Amino acid sequence: MATIGLIGSGNIGSTVARLAVAAGHDVVLSNSRGPETLTDLVDELGPRARAATAAEAAAAGDIVVVTVPLKAYRQVPVEPLRGKVVIDTNNYYPERDGHVAELDDESTTTSELLQAHLPQSRVVKAFNNIYVSHLGSLQRPAGHPERSVLAIAGDDEAAKQTVAGFLDSIGYDAYDVGPLSEGWRYQRDTAAYVQPYAVPGTGYPTWPGRRVTPEMLEDRLDAAVRYRDA
Numbered sequence: 485m486a487t488i489g490l491i492g493s494g495n496i497g498s499t500v501a502r503l504a505v506a507a508g509h510d511v512v513l514s515n516s517r518g519p520e521t522l523t524d525l526v527d528e529l530g531p532r533a534r535a536a537t538a539a540e541a542a543a544a545g546d547i548v549v550v551t552v553p554l555k556a557y558r559q560v561p562v563e564p565l566r567g568k569v570v571i572d573t574n575n576y577y578p579e580r581d582g583h584v585a586e587l588d589d590e591s592t593t594t595s596e597l598l599q600a601h602l603p604q605s606r607v608v609k610a611f612n613n614i615y616v617s618h619l620g621s622l623q624r625p626a627g628h629p630e631r632s633v634l635a636i637a638g639d640d641e642a643a644k645q646t647v648a649g650f651l652d653s654i655g656y657d658a659y660d661v662g663p664l665s666e667g668w669r670y671q672r673d674t675a676a677y678v679q680p681y682a683v684p685g686t687g688y689p690t691w692p693g694r695r696v697t698p699e700m701l702e703d704r705l706d707a708a709v710r711y712r713d714a
């Protein structure tokens with residue numbers, strides 16, 4: 485069992501925290517407003533959860549999930565994340581985040597941007613292409629016939645193994661897309677983004693069945709096109 489630090493405790497942060505606590509991990513939650521604003525969530529999660537500042541959550545986590553609006557990525561604390569495995573859930577929405585020139589010209593990708601901000605950390609891209617309610621409902625135990633796969637990308641093989649182990653513990657298999665530079669294959673508005681995981685009643689088109697297999701995900705990743713070619 486590990487301690488999972490959460491930088492950001494909104495839709496995705498709170499959902500990852502729920503999954504982690506259900507799997508027996510400890511979680512340290514943080515947001516921009518301060519730990520006192522997370523009391524309700526901590527109470528809901530129980531004794532495995534506590535709230536702290538972002539720097540404290542970063543320091544406490546064996547694995548730290550950065551799940552803030554992308555525009556806030558430069559505020560993610562650098563020093564306490566040195567050497568750590570950092571999961572990046574972020575997506576780039578210019579209307580929300582403002583324009584980032586190197587994302588607009590596709591000379592980098594969102595997770596490479598976070599990796600550049602955290603040069604001593606080991607960033608793995610995960611959770612960005614699944615809608616929050618699907619993430620919180622498609623988890624299944626290992627070997628279950630409806631278990632789904634989630635994409636991961638990163639430049640550090642050991643970090644990807646660590647994240648795959650974490651995903652396994654919370655109810656998902658992992659599919660290794662490759663280095664961070666390949667993370668664009670499941671970025672916003674690609675074929676592998678959100679839609680493959682859509683479940684009935686959520687307003688998204690659905691796959692037959694509820695399970696995303698490695699083959700389905702691979703097809704979607706292969707179909708990805710860069711924004712400039714779309």
Ligand SMILES: NC(=O)c1ccc[n+]([C@@H]2O[C@H](COP(=O)([O-])OP(=O)(O)OC[C@H]3O[C@@H](n4cnc5c(N)ncnc54)[C@H](OP(=O)(O)O)[C@@H]3O)[C@@H](O)[C@H]2O)c1
Nearest residue numbers: 492493494495496515516517551552559574575612615616
């Ligand atoms: N929603 C989805 O279904 C989904 C799915 C996959 C990926 N994503 C991506 O994941 C990221 C998070 O999405 P979300 O929907 O969870 O967002 P959200 O509900 O708006 O939550 C964002 C969280 O980040 C915190 N935060 C903002 N600035 C911060 C800072 N400087 N330091 C620490 N915490 C900070 C916020 O705290 P305060 O409330 O105190 O400001 C809040 O807890 C986004 O990049 C999003 O595009 C979202």
